[in-house]
Amino acid sequence: MDKERKLIIAGNWKCNKTVAEALVLVGDLKRELAPVKEVDIVCCPPFTALDAVSKAILDSNIRLGAQNMGENGLGAFTGEVAAGMLKEFSVGYVILGHSERRQFQKESDALIAKKAAAAHAANIIPIVCVGETLAEREAGITNAVVETQLKGSLTGLTSEQVERTVVAYEPVWAIGTGKTATTAQAQEVHAFLRKVIGTLHGDTVARRVRIQYGGSVKPNNARELMSQPDVDGALVGGASLEVRSFADIIKNSI
Numbered sequence: 001m002d003k004e005r006k007l008i009i010a011g012n013w014k015c016n017k018t019v020a021e022a023l024v025l026v027g028d029l030k031r032e033l034a035p036v037k038e039v040d041i042v043c044c045p046p047f048t049a050l051d052a053v054s055k056a057i058l059d060s061n062i063r064l065g066a067q068n069m070g071e072n073g074l075g076a077f078t079g080e081v082a083a084g085m086l087k088e089f090s091v092g093y094v095i096l097g098h099s100e101r102r103q104f105q106k107e108s109d110a111l112i113a114k115k116a117a118a119a120h121a122a123n124i125i126p127i128v129c130v131g132e133t134l135a136e137r138e139a140g141i142t143n144a145v146v147e148t149q150l151k152g153s154l155t156g157l158t159s160e161q162v163e164r165t166v167v168a169y170e171p172v173w174a175i176g177t178g179k180t181a182t183t184a185q186a187q188e189v190h191a192f193l194r195k196v197i198g199t200l201h202g203d204t205v206a207r208r209v210r211i212q213y214g215g216s217v218k219p220n221n222a223r224e225l226m227s228q229p230d231v232d233g234a235l236v237g238g239a240s241l242e243v244r245s246f247a248d249i250i251k252n253s254i
Contacts, residue, residue: 001232005210008166008233009250010042010065010127011240012095012214022049023056028243030060037061038254039233042093043240047081054089065093065127068101071114083122094119095235097129097153099172109152116153120161127166127212127235128153130193134173142171146189147196159201167193167211168235174215176238183224186213190230219248226253 001007017025022045033041044065045053054064070080086094096119097112112128119126130149132142146169154162169189171181181189190211198206213225214235225231234253239245 001226002207002229004207005232006040007038007226007253008040008042008210008212009236009253010044010093010095010166010212010233011236011246012044012067012098013046013241014067014100014237015046016241017045017049019049019052022046022053025241025243026053026056026062029062029247030057032243032247033061033250036250036254039250041250044093044095050086050089050091054091063092064090065095066091066124067095067098069094069096069115069119069124071111071118073118083118083124086124087122091124093125093127093166095127095129095168097149099129099131099170099175102129103172109149110155112153113155113157116165117156117161120157120164125164125166127168129168129170129214129235131170131172131175131215137171137173142189143192146193150193150196151200154197154200159205162197162201163205163208165209166233167197167209168214169193169211170214170235176216178216180216180218180221180225181213183228186225187228187230190228194230217249219245219252222249222252 042063042065066086096115101107116126130146132145136145194206210232212233212235217234217236
């Protein structure tokens, strides 16, 4: 990781944890991670737990993230959650374009770009996810896939907004499978993504954008991954649901 960029490690709880369970987890994380100053720590519980977790972490070094949001403001959008609603709970980050939403909810790059713009308008930092499937990697088109996703998902954002956006590279074949991209594979794609950002918004912006790796991040591979020059943190799934593994990932990254 470049010293100019502060590590950001976010836990994506996905569709897990009741409110009571969420409070136990963040309570344990607060105690475990209280001394950590070198990492931006983000927890992304389900919508139902945002209010309770927001209150629980008020006096801590943990920041709150949401797992998704609608691209529109208030109005006749049944089932959606607007950025302004997230701000009510002091949400500072929102995950957008996760591969599961791209796959199951058929979210397009254009939709993700609209959501990213809405997030920035509400002063919420989007964590924009990109990543290739196993078939795409085996076909040798990883760079083409992630370039298309990144460019499409950042369309319409200003250079200043892009600089404040967090990009998460998540190879779909490594999410929840136990498979992890090698440090060389992760670094190669991260460097490529930074190069793409540079062509769109200049080297200064590219140098400042934080790019996370996501995909079976564990305590035992965190240090090696985070030591790569273009890897600026992690978006952690399953391992963020248990205090010991998530805390150890963070501590091993420093």
